[in-house]
């Protein structure tokens with residue numbers, strides 16, 4: 634494939650002794666909730682944690698660009714694809730509970746965690762790993778409030794346990810993200826005295842979010858010292874705006890949906906129009922919350 638770091642046959646040689654699925658040239662649109670994204674040089678689905686660790690270590694050693702992919706519910710890949718190794722974590726699914734303490738591997742679906750005493754996370758798609766990196770949450774709280782420690786693969790190739798205080802959690806971000814650290818799993822503590830009801834949060838989501846069309850959730854972060862991004866976008870008149878098959882949701886203005894054949898360039902064009910419109914009208918610079926992968 635033109636522009637890719639090496640021949641796709643090299644991917645097979647790099648990974649063939651590891652347990653898991655190796656898919657050179659896999660379209661990333663099949664692995665994102667946006668249903669957008671060109672081919673990866675190679676997508677690897679490690680069967681277990683050891684294979685995940687080994688794949689990351691080999692990519693690092695060979696200088697091959699790599700990224701971990703959870704549920705693909707917060708990423709926008711380019712139409713040209715990703716010129717490196719995408720390592721999907723769905724094989725890392727161990728979930729162990731000991732009273733109010735829980736250990737979950739990175740690929741555990743977030744709803745499976747949410748239903749075990751973490752109601753603030755109800756209804757958020759994706760995986761534990763993606764949620765930790767993004768510090769995902771709702772108005773009722775973020776995942777960081779439940780985390781005791783996160784297990785990462787250090788830059789030296791050694792797995793280590795980072796106490797929550799060292800993870801640098803902030804609004805929809807973390808040090809894990811800034812340092813591009815692969816998350817292997819995490820320990821959580823269920824508060825036990827939560828007054829929030831998961832049902833209530835789910836009901837609210839169903840009435841305020843366009844859940845029928847492919848999207849990546851909220852596109853923009855809520856700006857500090859300003860009204861929420863959705864309100865600003867709505868007031869700037871963008872609800873229902875289209876670029877190709879990318880649509881600003883008429884239900885929730887901070888969602889861009891894929892009507893079927895949207896390309897990454899369509900979404901990016903809408904993002905630019907929205908940023909420009911909101912800046913002109915309100916003087917507020919909106920920053921993306923979704924992970925835009927540039928190559």
Ligand SMILES: Cc1cc2nc3c(=O)[nH]c(=O)nc-3n(C[C@H](O)[C@H](O)[C@H](O)COP(=O)(O)OP(=O)(O)OC[C@H]3O[C@@H](n4cnc5c(N)ncnc54)[C@H](O)[C@@H]3O)c2cc1C
Pocket residue numbers: 666700701702703704705706707708722739756757758759760761762763764765766767768769770771814815816817844848849850851924
């Ligand atoms: C309909 C809808 C509703 C949503 N609602 C919310 C909401 O209410 N609140 C909210 O916070 N988010 C929401 N989101 C966004 C998204 O679901 C969250 O950000 C989620 O936590 C992302 O998890 P993921 O596994 O899908 O991550 P991905 O999209 O797969 O990845 C996101 C980032 O994390 C990195 N990553 C993933 N796994 C690992 C790992 N194991 N190690 C290192 N890096 C990793 C990726 O490289 C990427 O940079 C919504 C999305 C959709 C589609």
